[in-house]
Amino acid sequence: MRFSFVVASLALGVASTRATHHALPHAQVIGRDVQLLSSYEYVIVGAGTAGLTVADRLSEDPLKVLVIETGDLDHGEDEILIPRYALGAPRKYFYDIPSVPMPGLNNRSELLSVGRIVGGSSAVNGMFMPRGAKSDYDLWRDLGNPGWGWRDLLPYFIKSETFTPPPASLASKFNITWDMRYHGTKGPVKSSYPPFLYPAVNVFLNAIRQFGSHVPYEHASGDALGAYWAPNTLDPVTRTRSYARTAHYDTIKSRVNFHLLYNTTVTKITFNGKTATGVMYASGPKARSKSVSASREVILAAGAPHTPQLLQISGVGPRKLLESFNIPVISDLPGVGANFHDHPYLFTAGTVAHDLNPSPSNTSNATWMAEQLDLYRTKRDGVYTTSLGNTAAFLPLNEITLLSTSIVNSLKSQDPVKAPPAETDSTVLAGWKAQRDLIVKYTLEGKIAAGEFIGGSGAGMGLVLLKPLSRGSLTIKSTSAFDDPIVDFGTLRNPLDLDILTEMIKAWRRMLLTPAMQSMGPAATSPADNVTSTADIQAYIRANLAASLWHPTGSAPMLKKELGGVVDTRLLVYGTRGLSIVDASILPICPSTHITSTVYAVAEKVLIFFVFRS
């Protein structure tokens, strides 16, 4: 597929860098010292995880591709590249959007944070790179999306990565197993294991076995229930972050048919009738907007929070909302911004009487940390090679609680309006019912994980609600792309989410009672053991739960239109032509995992549709 020849008809290279700067203040065209063309075959909105992947693959062919990104290029800061600093990038590289106060969280407002940088969230995320379970994707297929099950996606997980197994010494010490049949060896994103691991990881894995779950041989095969140490988006040689910029931009920036315009915000999609013709963009809220056209397709890859915003601003969304802003309706789609969800989580805490050596507590020893940083800089080894936590258990509901069946029965008989916000369109409600029926089915079969327990450092664990039953919304508050959208996570709107989290706290306490954990002499501190009644546990959860593990999903879902869908199985937006979406907003239900690898796989898979459309 990779065409390397240069197409003569691309008359690029005429204007000087200076002229380009003059024409586009605060913006730059990367790739060549060229002026922006007036027309491209593809204009991609957002140089994030999915956007750069698609740009790379499309520009392998002699097609003119422009990517427009609101964020800056990073400058190789340690906080971007060094694994230990993951999540610590400067805030200028993030959108931090406060949500509305949420009744389920004692009216707390929570931040929706995503990347705002070339590379998108892959540049600032936690570098944890697990895949979901087979059923996470089969669930999408069963929702009415043929071609989107596990077997359909697996080739693209493989295509996206170059996996490097751990060295034998590390593998035997931590009993790491893998199966190369499920891994790629030629893909752009580097997937590997850091050489450093706290010994408490083995305690955790054994505790999960004793708890009654299992440790899969290779989670990347779709057998992703249970506990494992998953790889990172980590270059195994430099031991630095592998992200969309290094995987899909640095490698292609010299292609003459590929342009990136950064520090530039897309303000609107332009239409001729129902056909998307291009986009408007501006370097700031006060700057004059300019336009560029897309002869084949406008591809939205602005991420789950901003793709629905741009659609709504441009006339694609719920008619009532659009009319309240006097936006001409191009396509009345109630699903745009509905079905929004994320993974809520909370951290439990505790102490251990018999800590292992080394342990996370050693990171407060400045002398040791200075030695470790030196070790990283000189030998690419030690604690700085690893991001925050790479070991977790992904457990189905029946392994978390004996109340599994009763929770599922409550879900089955529940009034469906409990999940989405009030005044939800009937198609969106029908979509929720379809999701609910399949969540019920797969939960009863024990095939999807309901809760994640991030462990391996001591008594405290991160508890993540993986299949939240609540739904939120994203809506515009003005017609400006420079204003944040109104974010409602909807956290704990459905009371059954609170019930599941309550059972997860009890499960965590039982995990501490396993012989493996007992060997460390653990004691819970938060919630402390005196928080016992259901009411007290639930009050604790409402006070401490975070709304977002930074997995915003589902805000422009791939579903039938009658189910509140926004894109079809080829990712084309209903009621329009020449407009598609490829980013986390199309995932109809968030997989029970961390989602970077899935976003890459989805973006890789999309290429085939472009080939057939043209």
Ligand SMILES: Cc1cc2nc3c(=O)[nH]c(=O)nc-3n(C[C@H](O)[C@H](O)[C@H](O)COP(=O)(O)OP(=O)(O)OC[C@H]3O[C@@H](n4cnc5c(N)ncnc54)[C@H](O)[C@@H]3O)c2cc1C
């Ligand atoms: C802090 C954090 C930690 C995370 N940790 C992990 C983890 O450890 N493991 C894991 O698997 N997943 C993790 N994730 C999730 C994962 O990184 C994301 O789900 C995934 O990268 C999203 O990819 P995307 O292509 O949908 O969007 P993004 O990669 O976010 O890209 C969207 C891009 O569009 C740009 N954009 C938005 N609006 C406009 C506009 N109007 N004009 C132009 N450009 C625009 C944005 O600036 C951004 O660069 C984390 C995410 C975050 C934010």
Ligand SMILES: *[C@@H]1O[C@H](CO)[C@@H](O)[C@H](O)[C@H]1NC(C)=O
């Ligand atoms: C991009 O924007 C940032 C922040 O506003 C600014 O510091 C930087 O100089 C800009 N880069 C270019 C090339 O204009």
Ligand SMILES: *[C@@H]1O[C@H](CO)[C@@H](O)[C@H](O)[C@H]1NC(C)=O
């Ligand atoms: C949250 O706010 C609403 C509306 O202002 C109020 O009725 C409710 O009592 C508040 N809840 C809490 C827990 O403070």
Ligand SMILES: *[C@@H]1O[C@H](CO)[C@@H](O)[C@H](O)[C@H]1NC(C)=O
């Ligand atoms: C190592 O992993 C295998 C397969 O997951 C498991 O069967 C075995 O018990 C593990 N061994 C130890 C010592 O933990």
Ligand SMILES: *[C@@H]1O[C@H](CO)[C@@H](O)[C@H](O)[C@H]1NC(C)=O
């Ligand atoms: C970690 O801290 C413990 C307790 O202070 C200490 O005994 C141990 O030697 C430390 N380990 C390292 C590697 O410094």
Ligand SMILES: *[C@@H]1O[C@H](CO)[C@@H](O)[C@H](O)[C@H]1NC(C)=O
């Ligand atoms: C802190 O680290 C230094 C260097 O490794 C070590 O010598 C010292 O014992 C450590 N202190 C504690 C309290 O663990």
Ligand SMILES: *[C@@H]1O[C@H](CO)[C@@H](O)[C@H](O)[C@H]1NC(C)=O
């Ligand atoms: C538990 O104990 C702590 C400290 O002793 C106290 O502050 C807290 O109020 C108690 N919580 C409950 C629910 O009893």
